[in-house]
Amino acid sequence: MASYHIETYGCTSNRGESREIERRLRDAGHHRVDGPSEADVAILNTCTVVEKTERNMLRRAEELAAETADLYITGCMALAQGEEFRDAEINGEVLHWDAVPEAVTNGECPTTTPDAEPILDGVVGILPIARGCMSDCSYCITKHATGKIDSPPIEENVEKARALVHAGAKELRITGQDTGVYGWDNGERILHELLEEICAIDGDFRVRVGMANPKGVHGIREELAEVFATNEKLYNFLHAPVQSGSNDVLGDMRRQHQVSEYLEVVDTFDAHLEYWTLSTDFIVGFPTETDADHQRSLDLLRETRPEKLNVTRFSKRPGTDAAEMKGLGGTIKKERSKEMSALKRDLVADAYAEMVGDVKRDCLVVEEGVGDSLKCRDSAYRQVIVQHASEYGLDLGDFVDLEITSHETMYAFGEPV
Numbered sequence: 206m207a208s209y210h211i212e213t214y215g216c217t218s219n220r221g222e223s224r225e226i227e228r229r230l231r232d233a234g235h236h237r238v239d240g241p242s243e244a245d246v247a248i249l250n251t252c253t254v255v256e257k258t259e260r261n262m263l264r265r266a267e268e269l270a271a272e273t274a275d276l277y278i279t280g281c282m283a284l285a286q287g288e289e290f291r292d293a294e295i296n297g298e299v300l301h302w303d304a305v306p307e308a309v310t311n312g313e314c315p316t317t318t319p320d321a322e323p324i325l326d327g328v329v330g331i332l333p334i335a336r337g338c339m340s341d342c343s344y345c346i347t348k349h350a351t352g353k354i355d356s357p358p359i360e361e362n363v364e365k366a367r368a369l370v371h372a373g374a375k376e377l378r379i380t381g382q383d384t385g386v387y388g389w390d391n392g393e394r395i396l397h398e399l400l401e402e403i404c405a406i407d408g409d410f411r412v413r414v415g416m417a418n419p420k421g422v423h424g425i426r427e428e429l430a431e432v433f434a435t436n437e438k439l440y441n442f443l444h445a446p447v448q449s450g451s452n453d454v455l456g457d458m459r460r461q462h463q464v465s466e467y468l469e470v471v472d473t474f475d476a477h478l479e480y481w482t483l484s485t486d487f488i489v490g491f492p493t494e495t496d497a498d499h500q501r502s503l504d505l506l507r508e509t510r511p512e513k514l515n516v517t518r519f520s521k522r523p524g525t526d527a528a529e530m531k532g533l534g535g536t537i538k539k540e541r542s543k544e545m546s547a548l549k550r551d552l553v554a555d556a557y558a559e560m561v562g563d564v565k566r567d568c569l570v571v572e573e574g575v576g577d578s579l580k581c582r583d584s585a586y587r588q589v590i591v592q593h594a595s596e597y598g599l600d601l602g603d604f605v606d607l608e609i610t611s612h613e614t615m616y617a618f619g620e621p622v
Contacts, residue, residue, distance in 0.1 A: 208236055209309060210244035210273065214262065215252030219280050221575075222302040223250050226279075229306035241272040245522075246309050250302065253282035263293050270296045275520050277305050296535060298518060298542065303615065307486070307515035323365045328602040329571060330374030334362050334399065338382040339389050340418060343459045344488070344519065344527035354383070354390045363402045370408045375602040376571050376582070377403065377412045384414055385421025385445075394421075397428040404436040409604070411569050412436075413586055416444045419470055420462040426470050430477035441478050442586035445470055446486035446515075450505030451498035454491055458527075464505060471509050482585040484513035489545055490538030491519045492530035499541050506548055512556040512587065514549045518542045550614050557587070557612035564622055565589065570603045581607060581619065588616040597621045 209230060213223040226248065227237065241247045247269040251262045262282050270276045276297030278290055287299040300308055324331040335356040366377055379400075381387065388395035396417070403412055422429060422445055433439050447467045449455050455463060474481055487502055506514070518538045521528040565583040570591075572580040579594040579601075589607050591599060599605060599621070607619030 208238045208244050209246045209248060210238055210241045210269075211248040211250065212265070212269075213250040213280075214258070215250070215281060219250050219252065222279070223248075226250075226302060226305050230309060235309065241269050244273050245520075246275045246277065247273040248305060248309070249276065249278045249280070249283075249297070251278060251280035251282035253280075253285055258282075259286070259289065263289060263295070266290055266295045266297055267293065275309075275518075277308055279305055298539075301615065304515065308517050310517070323369050325369055325372050325374055327572065328373060328375040330366075330369030330372070330377045331380060332362065332366055332369060332377055333380050334384060335381045335387050338418075339386045339421070340383065340461060341459050343457065344491070344522065344525055346522040346525055354386050356388050356390050359395065359399050359402055362399055363406070366403045367406050370406055370410055373602070375410050375569060377410060378415060379403075379412060380415040383416065383418045383421055385417030385419075385425075389421070394425045396421075397425055397432045400429075400432050400439060401436070404432075404438040410438060411440055411582070412438050413440045413442055414444070416446060418460075418462065419445045419447060419467040420460075422470050423462065423466045426473040430473050433474070433481070434477040437584075440582065440586040441481035441584055442484065443470075443474060443481070444484040444513075447505065448486055448488045449491065449494070449498065450487075450502035451494070454494050454498050457493045458488070458491060464501075467505075468509070480585055482513055482587055483509060483511040484515075485509070485511045486515040486517065487545060488517050488519050489542045490533050492527060492532050494519075494533065494541075499544075503545060503548060506545065506552065510552050510556070512553060512585070514553065516542060516545050516549055554612070554614045557614070557617045560587070560609045560617050561612055562609060564606055564608050565619065566606050567604045568607045568619070570599055570601050570605065572601070581605065583607070589619040590616055591619055591621065 211223055213219050238244050249266055249269055252258050266278055278297045278299050279302040283299045290299055335354055337352045337354045339354050384396055433441055448460055450464055452463050568581040568583045568589055570579050570581050574580045574590055577593055577595050579591045579599055581589045583589055606622050608622045609617045609619050611618045
């Protein structure tokens with residue numbers, strides 16, 4: 206688990222984004238420390254109101270880069286003038302705020318605490334279905350905190366899900382270190398059975414399945430895809446982090462799966478679902494990654510064209526086996542990350558561009574956006590923003606048909622029809 210230091214400059218919107226970053230980091234088991242010198246990771250949420258502010262941001266970024274192992278720069282200046290940080294040769298990664306939590310986790314599993322209980326946050330119910338995983342990844346420090354998978358019975362999780370729905374949850378987020386191995390500690394592979402039971406609960410709600418490593422999904426891919434295809438309450442969304450397109454690197458990472466198994470999972474979901482979202486993760490610059498390995502990752506990305514992608518530059522975590530490996534230079538990691546991130550933006554933007562002109566039925570209003578806007582999710586968990594929301598009388602938890610009118614790289618805009 207990482208310790209982090211975060212600094213926020215500028216408007217209320219920036220402060221709101223920082224709160225969301227911190228919420229996600231806490232959900233993943235990371236903790237805040239008082240200063241950058243004590244932190245594994247520093248996060249700078251920038252402002253760019255006037256030229257003096259820009260100079261201050263550049264100076265502060267340079268100071269933070271010198272004080273901590275990894276620096277992530279987000280906010281208005283980072284997104285509008287990211288080249289300023291690159292031109293100043295500041296050793297930090299410029300990211301959209303929404304990508305910061307995934308970058309900080311370094312490709313590791315999310316971490317739930319031993320006493321993790323369901324949480325209702327607005328209309329979103331967060332349901333941890335198990336703790337621990339079955340992996341032994343060489344770069345991951347999370348396993349030291351969580352241990353092996355510990356799966357409560359299906360009935361226990363269903364009762365928790367039912368309680369969330371009765372309390373007002375319209376979206377259930379199924380979480381865990383690795384949801385795909387739910388039940389393995391009891392010699393069973395039963396994630397699909399759990400999802401079937403949760404979808405049978407009375408009520409009008411949606412279910413999003415959290416991260417599931419390819420190895421766990423592979424053994425139940427047909428059963429799982431069939432459950433997705435036959436249950437409208439399930440978002441057609443799968444987060445299966447492949448991490449590399451090279452079997453050699455996957456072996457050094459001790460990732461348990463091979464590229465072919467990941468591809469078989471994707472092919473199976475393609476066969477069962479006409480419209481769905483593939484979400485995956487890549488770690489760039491693992492110590493043993495060669496130029497050829499990096500190209501294999503890019504090729505895999507082009508082949509599978511995930512609609513959501515987290516790109517993380519490798520960084521060493523204390524006490525892990527990968528921390529003992531001779532690392533690649535920062536410049537190599539930065540260039541590879543830059544190349545993959547550019548490809549990511551193109552692929553994700555293409556996916557949202559293809560939505561323009563369509564009408565997406567029964568989109569769920571899940572969160573407030575910036576100003577008078579609302580964030581909605583369509584059946585494949587793709588984000589659709591409704592602007593001037595008050596004019597339409599929409600509230601959190603409503604279902605609405607939306608015509609997709611335009612898009613940005615990571616989301617679409619829609620109007621009620």
